[in-house]
Structure formats: C-alpha cells, structure tokens
Amino acid sequence: xxxxNKYEVIMPEDETITEVTDFYKDYVDMFFKLNFVFMQVIExxxxxxxxxxx
Amino acid sequence: MNxxxxxxxxxxxxxxxxxxxxxxxxxxxxxxxxxxxSNWYKILVNGKLYQSNLPVTVLPGDIxxxxxxxxxxxxxxxxxxxxxxLDSDSLIYLLDKLNVEITDISLxxxxxxxxxxxxxxxSSIENLxxxxxxxxxxxxxxxxxxxxxxFSDSVNYSKVNENNIQYFQIPIEQLVQLIFSSFIxxxxxxxxxxxxxxxxxxxxxxxxxxxxxxxxxxxxxxxxWTKKNLGSKRNEISKLAAYIFSxxxxxxxxxxxxxSPEFFILKHNEKYQxxxxxxxxxxxxxxxxxxxxxxxxKSELSGPVHIDxxxxxxxxxxNVSLNxxxxxxxxxxxxxxxxxxxxxxxxxxxxxxxKSSAGYAKIKDFHSINRIN
Numbered sequence: 359x360x361x362x363n364k365y366e367v368i369m370p371e372d373e374t375i376t377e378v379t380d381f382y383k384d385y386v387d388m389f390f391k392l393n394f395v396f397m398q399v400i401e402x403x404x405x406x407x408x409x410x411x412x
Numbered sequence: 413m414n415x416x417x418x419x420x421x422x423x424x425x426x427x428x429x430x431x432x433x434x435x436x437x438x439x440x441x442x443x444x445x446x447x448x449x450s451n452w453y454k455i456l457v458n459g460k461l462y463q464s465n466l467p468v469t470v471l472p473g474d475i476x477x478x479x480x481x482x483x484x485x486x487x488x489x490x491x492x493x494x495x496x497x498l499d500s501d502s503l504i505y506l507l508d509k510l511n512v513e514i515t516d517i518s519l520x521x522x523x524x525x526x527x528x529x530x531x532x533x534x535s536s537i538e539n540l541x542x543x544x545x546x547x548x549x550x551x552x553x554x555x556x557x558x559x560x561x562x563f564s565d566s567v568n569y570s571k572v573n574e575n576n577i578q579y580f581q582i583p584i585e586q587l588v589q590l591i592f593s594s595f596i597x598x599x600x601x602x603x604x605x606x607x608x609x610x611x612x613x614x615x616x617x618x619x620x621x622x623x624x625x626x627x628x629x630x631x632x633x634x635x636x637w638t639k640k641n642l643g644s645k646r647n648e649i650s651k652l653a654a655y656i657f658s659x660x661x662x663x664x665x666x667x668x669x670x671x672s673p674e675f676f677i678l679k680h681n682e683k684y685q686x687x688x689x690x691x692x693x694x695x696x697x698x699x700x701x702x703x704x705x706x707x708x709x710k711s712e713l714s715g716p717v718h719i720d721x722x723x724x725x726x727x728x729x730x731n732v733s734l735n736x737x738x739x740x741x742x743x744x745x746x747x748x749x750x751x752x753x754x755x756x757x758x759x760x761x762x763x764x765x766x767k768s769s770a771g772y773a774k775i776k777d778f779h780s781i782n783r784i785n
Contacts, residue, residue: 367654368578370661375639378657381664382631389672389691392703392723395756397617397626397676399721399730400687400707402751403714404619404680406744 437483440493442509445474457488466490468531469566475510475534492529510534517541524560531564539569546577558583562662565669579661585688587659588675592686594652595677599684607641607649612677617687619680627676635660670694678711685711691721701725718767727759733767741766 370378387393443466444456451465457478468490470476478488498506503522507514512522512534521540525532543563544556559580563569572580582590595615598608614633617626634656641653659675666673670693678685691705703723710716718733732748745764752760 366578366581367651368658369642369650369654370657374576374661375642375657378635378660378664379639382635382660385631385667387631387672388693389674389703389723391756391758392691392705392721392728393629393672393674394626395723395728395730395752395758395760396674396689396691396705396707396719396721397629398752398755399719399732399748400678400709401617401619401626402748403709403717403732403734404678404711406747 437480439480440506440509441478441480441488443476443478443488445470445472445476447472468533470533470535477506477509477532490531493532494526498523498526506532510537512537515541517544520556521560524557525564528557528561530560533564535566536564536569539566540564543569543572543577546574555581555583562665562669567668568665571665571668576661579658580665582658584659584662584666584673587655587662588673588686588688591652591655591659591675592677592684594648594655596684598648598652605646605649607637607644611637611652615675616677616679616684619678620682629674629676631660631663666690674705716767727761729761729763731763731765733765735767 441458442456445466446454446456446461448454448471452463453466453470454461454463455466456462468476476490477493478490479493481487481489500519503519504514507518507522510532512518518537518541521537522532525537530536540560540563543559562580563572595608595611598605599612613627614637615627615629638653638656638660641649642657644650644653659673663673672691672693673688674691675686675688678687687707687709689705689707691703693701693703695701702725704721706718706720708716708718715735717735718731720731722729730752741764745762748764749760749762752758752762
C-alpha cells in the first residue's frame, strides 16, 4: 500500500475482484436512459456556449 | 387491533390508517416492532397496538420514529422527520425515545439522519455505531454523512465486514477527484500510454471533436479496463486502476439501495473537467417507480447551470435552469429539443428556464417531444 493525499491506495484481492465481476455481470443498468440524456444535455449546453463564442 | 396501511411517497415512507390518533399534528411518535407475519408487522405506536406493512426493513424488537403528518385519517411519515437544525436537548429527547445510549457518536448520527431525511431506526443507529468502532472513530467521523448514506440501510450494513470496510475510507465524490487527478497526470504525458487512451474512450466526453461519440461510461467496460491494469508495471496506472476499482466497489453498494453515482470527464480546448452526479430510484404513492437526479454544472463555458431529470419509464422530464443569457430562450430550447430527439429517440419533455436572482427558476416555456418510431 502507498499513501496519496492522505488516502491509502487499496490493491484488491482476487476474491474481491470476483465479487465485483459477479455483481456487474448480471447488472442491468436501469439508469442508462436518464444518464444518457444528462450527458446529452451537458454536451448541448457547453456546445451551445461554444457556438456563441465563435 | 387496528390495521394500518403503508405506502411510499416520492421515495419516502408513510404509514396510513383510518382512525383518530392520540397525538398532535407533526409530533414525533415511537413505533415498537413486536412481530412479523408475512408482510404485516405487529407494532406499538406510542404504546397502542396496530398492525401494518412497514416500508422499511426492521426486525421484531426494533424501535423507530415517525412524524404524524395527518391525524384523520392518520398518516405517519418515517423519514424527513425534521427539516430544521435541532438543538442537543431535542436530539437527546429523540435518542431517549429510541432507547439508544446518548454519546457524542449517537448524537452525531441522529443529527445527520435527520439532516439528510433518512428514517430513524434504532438498529440502524446501533449498526452505524458498530461500524464506526470497526473503522476507527476519527476516520469514520470525518466521513460520517457518507457512511450514513451508504450503511443506514440494513441491506448494505449486513454486507460490510472487516475485509471490505477499507473500500469506504474515501467518500465517492473524493474518489472521483482522485481518479480525475491521476487520469490528468497520465493523459498529459508527452507520449500518452495506450492504456490511458483506452480509458479516455470509456470516460471522456470530447467537445473538441465535432460529432465525437459519447463516452459509454459502461461499468463492465470500466471494470475490464481496471482488471487489465491493476497489475500494471507503471505505478501511476495501477494506482488509477485501484481508485476506479474502489469507485466500482462503492457503486455496487449504492446500487443496492437504489442509487447510481455517475461520472465522466469533459474535454474542451485540451482542458479536462470531472462531472459527477447521483441518480436515484424512488417510489410514487401508488408504488410505481421513477428515477431522478440533478446536477450543478459549473464551467467557464456555461456559467452555473442546474439540471434536473426524472425518468418515469414512459417519458423523461428535463429541467434546465440557466443564468440570464444573451440568447433567446425559445431558440435555445428548440435547439435542445431537436438535439435530444435526434440523438436519443426517447419521449422527452424539456423545460428551459432562467434562474432568478434568488436562485429559483422562472418557467419560460414548456416543450414536449414525441417519441420517434
């Protein structure tokens, strides 16, 4: 372990990696649509401002 | 024995029944769980016997608090018990009602539970006290609000142990900052490593590229990248992979309680900016589920912008509040509508408004976008 900005960097054990892999293997992202729309809105807002600058 | 009906409202728990309750409006009542039969609990409400299907997970012997928000018919609310800051005498009174020992830690826990509107349940407080003792008091108290958000739910608390508690030493917002700092260090090198370009494809929204594709931010892509790079010979890359792994680990616990922390990185003019927000699953009074989230975008490009979104399954409602700007709102709104229709093919309602000086939105117009088949 090393220390960075007062926090420890945790190198996961194989067992923990398997736990996370198993969880996300069957995970269906119900937030996908809303998240995608959020990203599109943020992109639009920033690009719209960009267009103003040009 | 009187029957109580239970319902959720906007993600908040309520108990409802058709009788006059011997308590004043907005007062805090004590609910003691005596037993459970299928979905029904036998409970004492201020010492009187009822049965109800409580909207929280509790075991016989547990005690919780509720607020009487209506007396006839009776309606008890299990969370958002108090909006204002409570003095220590009031907090001591509430802990006393719960039969929880009064200590600095229990006072701090109940204060935060009330502040963030979580249900106040004796077993949750005791679990959190136990968690703080495992984690080390000083370390835990500095991140207490984060721990309470994650572990006041018994589903998550039952999964935390001495082996995995180390993954919760950094609140997820700070973890995103560490991921971002490490990413910036690596992407700024004169010869960016292939691994970092691969990661950029997953998490960077590049405004420098015309028609550039959206980042997927897909958890399994992120996890695969992480697994591939945890053992990197380059210390900075393996450290970045470890931070992302901790993020994915914490996210797993958030998902179990209906929350989805999301992050990506914006790139413009070779400058980068992290974006982090939390989406949540909530329930309507009728039991139907909806997803919601908000984000305050702060950028030199845009100035402060507030975005709210609700996904009700059939359609998505988006509210955007902007500072006063030179452009015509209707023109911008139409452009946003057109953009979302073209890119998402979803049934989206868009409301663009101007933030007033007090920070509240003034509705300028409302546009509906029909589904494209």
